[in-house]
Amino acid sequence: MDQPISKKVLELPTSSIRVIFEKARKIKDVIRLEIGEPDFDTPEHIKKAAEIAMNSGFTHYTPYAGTEELREAIAEKCRIDNAIDADIREVVVTPGASSAIFCSILSVIRAGDQILVPDPAWPHYDACARVADGITTYYPLYEKNGFQVDVTDLEKRINSKTRAIVINSPSNPTGAIQTRKHLEDIAKLAIEYDLLVISDEVYEKIVYGNAEQMSIASLPEMRERTITINAFSKTYAMTGWRVGYAVVREDIAVQMAKLVLYSSTCANSLGQKAALAALKGSQDCVEKMTAEYKRRRDFLVKRLNEIEGISCLMPKGSFYVFPNIKELGMSSFDCTMWLLDKARTSTVPGSGFGPHGEGYLRISYATSLENLEEATRRIENALESK
Numbered sequence: 001m002d003q004p005i006s007k008k009v010l011e012l013p014t015s016s017i018r019v020i021f022e023k024a025r026k027i028k029d030v031i032r033l034e035i036g037e038p039d040f041d042t043p044e045h046i047k048k049a050a051e052i053a054m055n056s057g058f059t060h061y062t063p064y065a066g067t068e069e070l071r072e073a074i075a076e077k078c079r080i081d082n083a084i085d086a087d088i089r090e091v092v093v094t095p096g097a098s099s100a101i102f103c104s105i106l107s108v109i110r111a112g113d114q115i116l117v118p119d120p121a122w123p124h125y126d127a128c129a130r131v132a133d134g135i136t137t138y139y140p141l142y143e144k145n146g147f148q149v150d151v152t153d154l155e156k157r158i159n160s161k162t163r164a165i166v167i168n169s170p171s172n173p174t175g176a177i178q179t180r181k182h183l184e185d186i187a188k189l190a191i192e193y194d195l196l197v198i199s200d201e202v203y204e205k206i207v208y209g210n211a212e213q214m215s216i217a218s219l220p221e222m223r224e225r226t227i228t229i230n231a232f233s234k235t236y237a238m239t240g241w242r243v244g245y246a247v248v249r250e251d252i253a254v255q256m257a258k259l260v261l262y263s264s265t266c267a268n269s270l271g272q273k274a275a276l277a278a279l280k281g282s283q284d285c286v287e288k289m290t291a292e293y294k295r296r297r298d299f300l301v302k303r304l305n306e307i308e309g310i311s312c313l314m315p316k317g318s319f320y321v322f323p324n325i326k327e328l329g330m331s332s333f334d335c336t337m338w339l340l341d342k343a344r345t346s347t348v349p350g351s352g353f354g355p356h357g358e359g360y361l362r363i364s365y366a367t368s369l370e371n372l373e374e375a376t377r378r379i380e381n382a383l384e385s386k
Contacts, residue, residue, distance in 0.1 A: 012127050016352025020336060024346035031375040033363045034346040036172060036320070038237035040292075042274070043285040046236060049277030050270040058273060062266045065257040066093025066245070070272045073279045074245050082204075083218035084228065086247045092256045093275075095267045097202045097231035097244035102128050103259040104198055104227045105164075107252055109134035113163035116154065119354030120322070122172045122200075135161065140356045143313065143324060147176035151185040158189065164196040165189070170203040170213060173353050173362035174322045175315020177211050187219045197226045202244075203318040205235040205286050208294050211316040217247070224249050234319075235286055236278045241271040293319050296365040296372055303376040304363075309383060319366045322350065326359040328383070335361060343382040345375045 020034045053059075065071065071091040078084040078091075094100040101124055109115055111133035117125045119138035126136045139154045141147040149167070167186060169178040178186075190197050199216050207213045217226035231244030244267075246256060260266065297315065304312040304323050312323035325335050332349035339345050350360030365372060 008131065012130060013123070015123055016333070017123075017348050020340070020346050020348055024340060027340065027344065029344055030340065031345045031367070031371050031378070033365075033367065033371075033375055034348045036364050036366065037239045038234060038289065038319070038366050039368065040237040040289050042237050042241070043278075043281075045281045046238065046274045046277045050241075050274040053270050053273035058269055060269060062269050062272060064261040064266045065253070066091065066267060067269075067272050067276075070276045070279075071245075073276055074247070077279055078215075078228070078247055082201075082215040082228070084215055084223060084247060089250045090247055090253050092246045092248070092253050092260065093267045093272060094244045094246065094256075094260055095242040095264050096233060097200070097229055098124055099242075099260070099264065100229045100231070100244045100246040100256075101125065101198070101200065102131075103256040103263070104229065104246055104248070104252075105129055105134070106132050106259055107255040108196055108227070109163055112161060114159065114161040115163060116157055116165045117354075118149070118166060118168060118171075120173055120350060120357035120360070121166070121168055121353055123352060123354075125166050125198075125200075134163070137162075138354055138356070141171075141174065141176070142356070143360075146313065147171060147174040147322075149178060149182050149186060151182065151189065154186070155189055158193050158195070162193065162195060164198055166198045166200065167216065168200040170207060170315075170317025172203065172318055173320050173348070173350070173357070173360075174313075175318045175320050177207065177213055177316045180212065180214055183214060183216045184219060187216055187222050190225055191221050195225070197222065198229065199226055200229045202229065202231045202234050204230065206290055206293060206319060207317045208290070208297065209316070213317060227252065232275045232278050236275075237289065238271075238274065238278065241268060241274055243267050243271040243275040293365065296367075296369055297321070299369060300363070300365050300372050300376070303372070307376070307380045307383060319364060321363050321365065322360050323363065324359060325361055332358055332361060339379060339382065342386075343375075343378040345378050 105128040109132040227248040233239040309327040348362040350357030
């Protein structure tokens with residue numbers, strides 16, 4: 001019998017994050033630093049809104065682009081927080097940001113189109129491009145530049161088949177935030193070469209100190225050529241609720257909503273009520289969680305830089321660090337496996353985020369300070385006895 005599985009699906013790579021996840025969960029007493037998920041519970045007022053909705057019978061299909069009240073609230077949030085002059089017709093609610101990215105790329109990338117993806121970056125972008133029969137071309141982000149986009153490097157990769165540029169700020173995995181100047185330079189390229197920009201902003205509220213996160217869609221002439229991706233998962237500790245969204249001009253929004261219809265029908269009805277409460281309610285919970293992330297970040301960066309063979313930049317956003325482990329003399333994958341075995345600590349190899357991620361690890365500090373203290377102690381002890 002012929003192979004019954006689609007060749008396209010067979011050729012999709014398995015995420016290294018999931019590889020580590022599956023291995024780590026089978027080992028006793030492992031400190032889990034590979035998971036990109038808030039360790040906080042969803043705030044009470046958000047859960048209460050879902051409970052009320054459930055008890056009132058709001059448990060059926062919603063419009064496939066999302067409820068009108070949530071879409072209007074998202075549009076209002078974009079106008080106030082992001083300086084994006086959006087309206088309800090330009091908002092598509094999806095089952096998480098991953099779905100928003102999937103629907104975005106499948107809506108605008110045609111067979112043979114090139115999509116420019118940062119390296120290192122979350123592997124989801126490349127996988128979606130493959131499903132769309134697009135061609136992923138990586139543009140490198142260098143530690144020496146603070147993982148900012150080198151616009152000269154980026155422009156060299158643009159050709160007649162280029163259709164879109166992906167940016168992710170704050171970044172998963174580096175925690176870097178693209179400066180206004182870098183975003184303006186990317187916008188100039190997008191306008192000059194008539195390109196779309198897919199801007200993944202799911203960590204927009206997890207920003208530290210005086211760092212400024214801005215939406216590229218707010219720049220002149222960019223609103224019509226930007227797909228802004230966001231979600232409630234990271235900001236409000238709502239990963240399991242599966243509610244994300246895209247904000248994009250209406251003709252693309254219509255096609256994205258069609259893909260939501262055929263892939264999942266609609267986002268979770270109770271999740272949409274919870275998301276509405278998240279937007280409309282107090283934002284104190286976001287400030288408290290971010291303050292705790294900052295405390296953990298400050299400790300972790302200082303501690304990693306004290307361990308021989310490891311160096312680590314101070315990230316300005318998200319809840320990841322991306323330490324350089326090149327002096328340890330191991331590949332990033334071998335290092336993660338070794339740390340899992342010898343230090344009972346799970347991390348993610350930088351190579352899983354693209355070729356330029358080799359020589360780095362992604363470590364999530366979305367866990368307790370006590371876990372971080374013990375994890376770094378284990379890592380240091382394991383390396384000293386190597």
